[in-house]
Amino acid sequence: MMSSYASGLLLSAIPRRVAWRRSVTMCRHRRTLTAAAAGWEDDSDEARERALAAAVGGATGRRRRKSLPLKIRRLVAYRQKYACASCGVLLPPNHQVDHVVPAALNGSDALPNLQALCLECHKQKTREQRHEILRTTQEPRRRDDKARVVAVEKEVAVELNEAQRKAVELPGPIRVVAGPGTGKTRVLTSRIEELLRRGERSILALTFTNKAANEMRERLARVENSESVSVGTFHRVCLSILRHAPEERAPGFACYDQTAMIKLTRYCIESLLGLDAKEWVPSRVQALISEARNARERLDGTLGRIMEAYEEELKRRNVVDFDDMLLLGLKSLERTRRRRWRHVLVDEFQDSNSLQYEFLKLLSDTPFAVGDSDQAIYGWRGADYDNLRKFDADFPGRALVTLDQNYRSSQQILDAAASLIAAAGQPRDDIKLQANIPPGPIPTLVRLRDQDAEARFVADLASRLDEETASIAVVYRTNAQSRAFETQLLRHGVPYHLASQRAFFERREVRDVLAYLTLVVSDDDDSSLDRVLNVPPRAVGEKSRALLLDAAAKNNGSLAATIRDPPPGLFPRALKGLEDLVGIIDDLRRTLAATETTTKDLSSYLARLLEITRYDEYVQAEVDNGVDRWRNLRELANLAAKYDVSQILEFLDDCALVQDQDALETTEISKTTTKVHLLTIHAAKGLEYDVVFVAGCEDGLLPHFYALEEGDLREERRLLYVAMTRAKRRLYLLCATTRLTWGITRDMKPSTFLGDIPSRQLDLVDLVATTTRENSAKRHKGGKTSSSSSYYASLKPGDSRRRQGRRQGGGKVQRAKPSDLTDDDFDD
DNA sequence: ACCCCTAACTCCTCA
């Protein structure tokens, strides 16, 4: 780890960059030509001629594709260390030969999909051949996580403190107030261990995220008899109850995720009620419906009608959505009043909503709940930390244990975080956290020019940190912020792990295959059938589909029945296609029956499924990113390997519930040391890292724009609190003065929250104040709204001496190597 | 029916 922030900020010169910058200037005139018209796929002399002609004499030929920005081309060349992806010959450091090939079907220029070729190779290869090269050279980017396992092992050796011991040993009901880093999860696992030691076997541990559940299982794995303990999210447990005793739905019902829920809402709005989706925005309406259902309320007027239609449609389709899981699970429990577990433990209790709380009350008289009102960050999902008070009221004899010994962060980090949260003035369990590790440097607030500078700052520091000792995380409010970091880390050659949730299970190929699997087990899941009706293509086009849906609606029957008894008017080819599909489904079911007696492994059945449906053929024939898709299917098969063939439903449930890539990490094909973790603050909850960068500490981002509109910033403040308390040794808060959102550069102001942290608790480093002439000139043209002086004034009113000192500090750093800190190499 | 390109929409967080 670095000795001080100053040394970390002294970024050594990278000569390569200087050369690049020069080439930008030299070639600016040429770029106007390419940008005018030339298809960058065909960047030959002829193409340039055509472009010139088009630009000067008016376009006669057909319009060509917009050229790929030079900075991207150079970036890709850099990533390949300037070697041609095909022949390996060194690419001259001149953009004219940086031919870059895209891979995505939709023409996306996403960086990971691009490859650079030398001019020779580019001339000789056809488009298909170039894609072939891409196919063979692309490497998976996801990395493995080692640091967490190490952390878990280290912690086991330490003994419990007095408060922790109380929390472990006292009989329930208990409420534990556990500040960040006070060993909350550890207390939970120790208590389970203790219960097991006493011979208790009926134990349920509830978490809010799959990540937390997985971690708990991981920790319990080494404990004796722990296989009798149930661990899962509220949703998972409810779903199990429903699967066990389906009353509201027919057996084999499917689960809808967020996307499906919104799609269904749209269907209700447009098709069933004939309303305008522009006026009744499906995602908005869905959120309202969800909110109402979680509060067990009804909606009025049109919204009420949509809600009714939505619920009816769920029932008709024999599916449940996320809210149903809780609602129906609770209903079932209320009816049976059967308690399946003697001991129920809840993690992150402050994040439970009212349904979950009712659920907990039904489950146990002596619950054990751990929570911290300061870390309540799921209010938007209906979580209500008032449940803490309800708990105290409903269980008057409950014991209260407060954990305030922090084993994670240095006192400097805790102090800054405490100042932030104390300024909230909200009702809370007041705890003063005590650090148990040696003191460290004061957290640093770094002010940067834009999101690229922000990302470059992180990448620069990360690339010089010792990878054996330091785990590093960048946390941010919105997923969209990850892109800049990906780009820069890639460029600096820093391995990273992106925890972009749902990415995997929302891939088309994954959903398609899961749809087939769903069809195998549940007869009439029409949404799955609809999905694969013409995938792979079997001549059942839009016309035929409409005809089928119409017929299905008329008979009030299912689509599944309709394809077996197709209506008249279909093309012969479509009819044949339907026959094929029916044959495939029947074949799949036969194969399943046969497989159940021979192999036990679900992944082998999945392989058969891919054969029978010809889906792997279909995927591999895809020109653009067939390899990626194929790899994803392999990944899915890896996941399936943990299940038996008889557990298809469980597998599908888990896929529906796991929107988290953590489950994937362990099966990742290539494992390299991850250096930097990129994740949202929500996803970072419960985790810890040596070095944490909190990106985008700006008004509009943290607090988020929507929260500013609503006027309630308390949850946003807690978010920052959670983010800061993830850090063990070193904490950086980053804020940019401008940020690119929706293709527009906006001026940003530092987060109002920063003003609540006294300056003695937060070092300021300004990497914007001293800029190159070029940049400052441009900024004047752009018309800034927030000058640096107003920033400091807002941060620390009336303390000018300190301000000056800080600014000089920044200036010193600047003088050491101004160009590296402020100049954007790829600035257009 | 399938392919390609353009236009319109989107980006808050999770089960």
Place this chain on the structure above:
DNA sequence: AGTTAGGGGT
């Protein structure tokens, strides 16, 4: 800026 749905061409 990135993604995707739908229009137009074949």
